[in-house]
Structure formats: C-alpha cells, structure tokens
Amino acid sequence: MILLCAHLGAAQRVTVYLDGQPTTEVPGMDSVEVSRFVNLYLLRLWNQGFVFSGLDSVFSDRIYFHAGEKYRNEIDQLAVYDAEQDTFQLWKPKKQSFQSAVQKQLTTYADKGHPFVRITWDSVQVKDDMAKGFLRIIPGPLVVYDSMVLLGEVQKGRAFLQTALHLEVDKPFSERTFQNLPKSIARLQYLEMKRPPDVAFEHGKATVFLDLDKRKSSSFEGVVGLLPGQSAGNGVMVTGFLDLQLANLFQSGKRFLFTWNRFADESQSLDLGYYHPFFLSSKLFLDVDFHLLKQDTTFLTQSWNLTSGTNIGPMSEVFFGYEHVSGTLISPDESNIRDNLADFTSSQYMIGLRDVLYGQEMGMKSPFRYQARLVLGEKNISKNPSIDKGAYDTLHRQTSMLRVTAGAKYLIRLKKRTALHHHWEGQLLVNDQILTNELARMGGLKTLRGFNENFFYASNYALSRLEIRQYFEEYSHFMLFYDQLLMEHRGVVSYPRGFGAGLSLDTSNGLFTFALAMGMSRQIPADPANIKIHIGYTSKF
Incomplete structure (x- = not known):
C-alpha cells in the first residue's frame, strides 16, 4: 500500500x-x-x-x-x-x-x-x-527526520529553523507537526511559504522540502497627531510616536523593540524590549521589557518585566513572568496625596495565554486572535520626605493586588471584500489603594480614536473597536469605525466614544494609516473643532 x-x-x-x-x-x-x-x-x-x-x-x-x-x-x-x-x-x-x-x-x-x-x-x-x-x-517502520531541504531564497538559519519547526535530525517523524508547518512558519512572521511543504521517505528517513521566501518583518513606524487648540499659545499641538522593531536578528529569531511616544506637553513614554527564543537550547523563550512613563511634571513610572514561556500549539503560547514597578512623584506636595498620587513600588507575578500574532495587523483571511493574563502582586507606598508624614495616615501603605486583562480580535466576512472587524480589550483591577499613577491610560490611535493620546485614566475598563472594512487588497482597506470605552476611575463610571473614517494602505515598503475621528464624552461634546487627525506610516524592511 x-x-x-x-x-x-x-x-x-x-x-x-x-x-x-x-x-x-x-x-x-x-x-x-x-x-x-x-x-x-x-x-x-x-x-x-x-x-x-x-x-x-x-x-x-x-x-x-x-x-x-x-x-x-x-x-x-x-x-x-x-x-x-x-x-x-x-x-x-x-x-x-x-x-x-x-x-x-x-x-x-x-x-x-x-x-x-x-x-x-x-x-x-x-x-x-x-x-x-x-x-x-x-505500526509499520519507524521513520525519523533526516534533513530539511530549503528550495527558496532562504538558505541561512537552518539550525534555528529545524528547532523552531520541530524538525530536528533523528527525531521521530510526526504527521501533526508536518501538517502544522504552514502555521508554524506563519508564527515566525519573517518567512512566508511559496507552496505547501513536501516530504519524502526512504529507508526509515524523512526529508522535508520547504520553499520559503523572506518576508519584510522589521519595521519603523512614525505617527503624527494634530491636536487643535490643546496647547496654550498654539493653535495646533503636534504629538509624536516612533516605533522600531528589528526581527530575526542574526538569523536566529531574536527581536528588539524600541518605542517612544510624546503624547502631550512635557509628557512622554519609552518602551524597550528584547525577545530570545529557545533560551539556552530549551523550549522556553525569554522576553525582557522596560517601560517608562513621564506625565508632565507630576509623576514618573518605571517597570521592568521578565517573561518566559513556551509554545502549546502552532499559534499559541503560555507565558509566566515577574514585573517590578516603581512610581515617583516629580514635584511632591500634599496636594498629590489628595489627588491619590504617591511614591510606590510593587512586585507582580503573572501567568497568561495568547496568540503569537495578536499584535499584528489583520487581513482578509486572518483567524481569531486572543490574549489573557492574570497578575498577582504586593504594593508598598513609600513616604516622600517632602510631604508631611501625617498626609499618609489615610492611605493603605501595604496592599495585595489582582489584575486580569484580556483581549480578542476577529473578522466576520459580510461579502467577498467587505468585513466586520472587532477588537475588544478589558481590564479588572482589584486593590484596596489604587493610585492614579498606576492606572491604565486610554485614548489615541491605538486605543480610543478621537481623543488625545493617553487622555483617560482607568482602573477597570472595556474597550470595543468596531470597523466596517472594504478591502481592495489583503491588508489594504477603507474603514468606518466606532470606538466605545466603558471605564471606571475613582468610582466614577463614564462612556467616552469616538467615530470616524479612515484608510489603511499596504504597500511594498510599508503600511500607511490615516484616520479622521471625532470623540465625545461627558465633558467633551461633539464639536467639529475637536476632530482629530491621525496619520501613521510603518516602514517594512
């Protein structure tokens, strides 16, 4: 047979x-x-x-x-x-x-x-x-992997590919692994498969043939935000966002991330990250991240994050890690305590599950994507020597905390090139002493369109981003969107929302994004003078 x-x-x-x-x-x-x-x-x-x-x-x-x-x-x-x-x-x-x-x-x-x-x-x-x-x-004869033959322009990084695709020499052949090769290659993001993989059997040995091309996966992104009437003495305030991601460093799947964001006068954030797959030749990856947030002359928040985990399927991974967060008041006085601001440090332990492509742009054929994370930790509020000690009497100095975050993205095809895209994210934070300088920040092109970057503070929130997309290429489309945020801050529940239209254009060298949005909330009525223009371009190389 x-x-x-x-x-x-x-x-x-x-x-x-x-x-x-x-x-x-x-x-x-x-x-x-x-x-x-x-x-x-x-x-x-x-x-x-x-x-x-x-x-x-x-x-x-x-x-x-x-x-x-x-x-x-x-x-x-x-x-x-x-x-x-x-x-x-x-x-x-x-x-x-x-x-x-x-x-x-x-x-x-x-x-x-x-x-x-x-x-x-x-x-x-x-x-x-x-x-x-x-x-x-x-059972028939025992078959083991013998070699991997690369037919396309990809010829380097063979040892890493064999490990990443579970095709190590002398390892028993797995039909499930072979059938999942297209998904396993898609998760690498910097490779694309020109045609389905093939396999040949001879004398108990399996030779796998892969026809692969390089995919532009490293990126540089610049976003400009024009915010009318937001800065004293200026008709328009210009904000900035820079994002650099280097993928497949040294042909070994390593990644480096640099993100800088100036979202308001004297306010900015910085993110650095390094990802190392198969750390010390194991099945675990290692992810090291640093985050810094400066809010005008009020406070500074820093966090270090060390995460590890492993694949549990072609497109899913389980992860666990440790995060150290510290908050510092820049101009401390007693009014900070009244505004629920204080110096603090926290140690947090996390576990979660996610789709490896969760952060990537979704095309016409993209499947359901998800992420979920549970965080447990301890927080300590420090007394600032510039503030009277009695001001801390009303605060819980040492508390336990619990934070749950989750998100999902999916696409529903309405017609051949028309689709409904929905992106949902939410957070639940449980703590006896929630400080303003540790809250989630919402607003801007990446979260709630129609508002300034990081405009809202929220302890608990649910964000829905709904889009009607008319595709004319796999990743290029026109869109009408409606963003709805349900959030809680200091016991007050509010429902800010934004709507508008935009364009996402995928070119040979990158992705161009344009969005025209108007936001409304309890304090901000619908007004053409408050229209926000978001322009971004992600260069692929």
Whole structure:
C-alpha cells in the first residue's frame, strides 16, 4: 500500500470508488495522508459489517475499494503493538466509542514516528450471518527526520529553523507537526511559504522540502497627531510616536523593540524590549521589557518585566513572568496625596495565554486572535520626605493586588471584500489603594480614536473597536469605525466614544494609516473643532 500511495499527492481531487461505483471526492493527498485515509475508510466499512472489504488499487486521481458480503459484525478486541515488550497487547474499548478509540491510536502512532501505521483483521470467525473477531494495529517502520531541504531564497538559519519547526535530525517523524508547518512558519512572521511543504521517505528517513521566501518583518513606524487648540499659545499641538522593531536578528529569531511616544506637553513614554527564543537550547523563550512613563511634571513610572514561556500549539503560547514597578512623584506636595498620587513600588507575578500574532495587523483571511493574563502582586507606598508624614495616615501603605486583562480580535466576512472587524480589550483591577499613577491610560490611535493620546485614566475598563472594512487588497482597506470605552476611575463610571473614517494602505515598503475621528464624552461634546487627525506610516524592511 505504501508503494501504491507514494505518487498520489500530485492530484488536486481524488475520486473514491467502492465496488466500481464512485462514492465521494476528496482533496489530493500525500502518501501519509493516503495511508490514514485508507485506514479510516476500511474501519468505517468494517464497522458497518463489511468485514472482508479491502483496498484494490490506487492511482493518481482514483482509489478503489471492494466491499464484499455484509455480516452482523461484532469486534471483540483491538490488538495494539507494545514496542517496549515487542508484543501485542489486547485492549477492549467501549463499543460506542470503538471507532474514535481506533482513530486515536492511529493518530498517536502517526505522531510518534510511524506514519504508515495500518489496521487489519487478526482473525475473523463467520457463523451464519454473524462475523466475530478482533483488529490488529501494525505500526509499520519507524521513520525519523533526516534533513530539511530549503528550495527558496532562504538558505541561512537552518539550525534555528529545524528547532523552531520541530524538525530536528533523528527525531521521530510526526504527521501533526508536518501538517502544522504552514502555521508554524506563519508564527515566525519573517518567512512566508511559496507552496505547501513536501516530504519524502526512504529507508526509515524523512526529508522535508520547504520553499520559503523572506518576508519584510522589521519595521519603523512614525505617527503624527494634530491636536487643535490643546496647547496654550498654539493653535495646533503636534504629538509624536516612533516605533522600531528589528526581527530575526542574526538569523536566529531574536527581536528588539524600541518605542517612544510624546503624547502631550512635557509628557512622554519609552518602551524597550528584547525577545530570545529557545533560551539556552530549551523550549522556553525569554522576553525582557522596560517601560517608562513621564506625565508632565507630576509623576514618573518605571517597570521592568521578565517573561518566559513556551509554545502549546502552532499559534499559541503560555507565558509566566515577574514585573517590578516603581512610581515617583516629580514635584511632591500634599496636594498629590489628595489627588491619590504617591511614591510606590510593587512586585507582580503573572501567568497568561495568547496568540503569537495578536499584535499584528489583520487581513482578509486572518483567524481569531486572543490574549489573557492574570497578575498577582504586593504594593508598598513609600513616604516622600517632602510631604508631611501625617498626609499618609489615610492611605493603605501595604496592599495585595489582582489584575486580569484580556483581549480578542476577529473578522466576520459580510461579502467577498467587505468585513466586520472587532477588537475588544478589558481590564479588572482589584486593590484596596489604587493610585492614579498606576492606572491604565486610554485614548489615541491605538486605543480610543478621537481623543488625545493617553487622555483617560482607568482602573477597570472595556474597550470595543468596531470597523466596517472594504478591502481592495489583503491588508489594504477603507474603514468606518466606532470606538466605545466603558471605564471606571475613582468610582466614577463614564462612556467616552469616538467615530470616524479612515484608510489603511499596504504597500511594498510599508503600511500607511490615516484616520479622521471625532470623540465625545461627558465633558467633551461633539464639536467639529475637536476632530482629530491621525496619520501613521510603518516602514517594512
């Protein structure tokens, strides 16, 4: 059967015949997929009572089976090969789950180095119209990875690719790993697959063929915000945002991040990050981040974040980490305490789950993306020597905290090139002494359009960004959007919102973004004078 199946992958569609009559059509398959299909097709026939059915022949676009006579069927047991004992062990699954149990055994073998595992009757006893017997699973030859052949322009970083794609030499071949190669390559972001992967088997060795091209994944982004009437003495205030991301450093998957944002007069933020996959040749990644936020002449907040984790699927990863946060008053006085501002330090431990492409732009064919994180920690408020000690009597100096954040992105196709895009994010913060200088900041192009960058403070919030997109390329589209924020700050709940229109244009060298937005809140009415213009360009290289 292996020899018959070896050439079948060339066909786009395969017709399945039973006793000379066409029954169904299936997509073209490689030799391993044919082996699996034949096993499951025969299992279904045997389960229906055609105990002497079998495979006749295989051609590039056809597979022939014969059914034989039908009996009342009773499968007593399943014989499963035990490699350690070099013998077969009898196993009797529940009758109602027999077929799924056999399928699970076949999948297990195919993922542990036996892609050509097959099932057969060990013995059959026929009496009148009753057939009784048990099945045997024969694992077939052990197959291990031998080499990876790169056919496209990508030729460097072979050792890293073999580790990232789980194709290490002498590791048992896994059908699941091979089928997931397109997703595993997509998560690397700096590579793209020109055609589906292929595999060849010879003498117990598997050679994987990959046709890959480089994808522009490093980026430099600049955003300009024009805010009319926001600065004293000026008709227009210009804010700035710079973002530099370097991907696949040294052909080893490492990344570096630099982000600077000037969102108001004398207010700015800075982010630095370094990502290291397969740290110390393990399956763990290491992510080190630094964040700094300066709010005019009021306070300064700094945080260090050390995160590690591992892949748990083609596009998902679980992570855990530690974060140290410190807040400092720039011009301390007693009015800061009344405004719920204070010097503090906190130690926080986190665990979470996320899609590796959560932060990337979504195209017409993008799947559902998500992220969730749970943070537990301790916070200590420090007494500032410039503030009278009695001002701290009303504060809880040492407290425990809990923070839960989550988000999701998805696309619903309305017509061929029209889609509804929804991005949702939220946070729940539980702490007996929540300070203003540790709150989440909302507003601007990345969160709530129609408002200044980091305009709102929120302890708990839910943000919905809804867009009607009209695509004219995979990532290029016109959009109408409505952003709604539900937030709580110092016990007051508010519902600011923004709406407008924009354009996202994906070019060969980068992504151009333009948005015209108007924001409304309890304090800010709808007024054309408050229209915000957001312009951004992300250069890819």
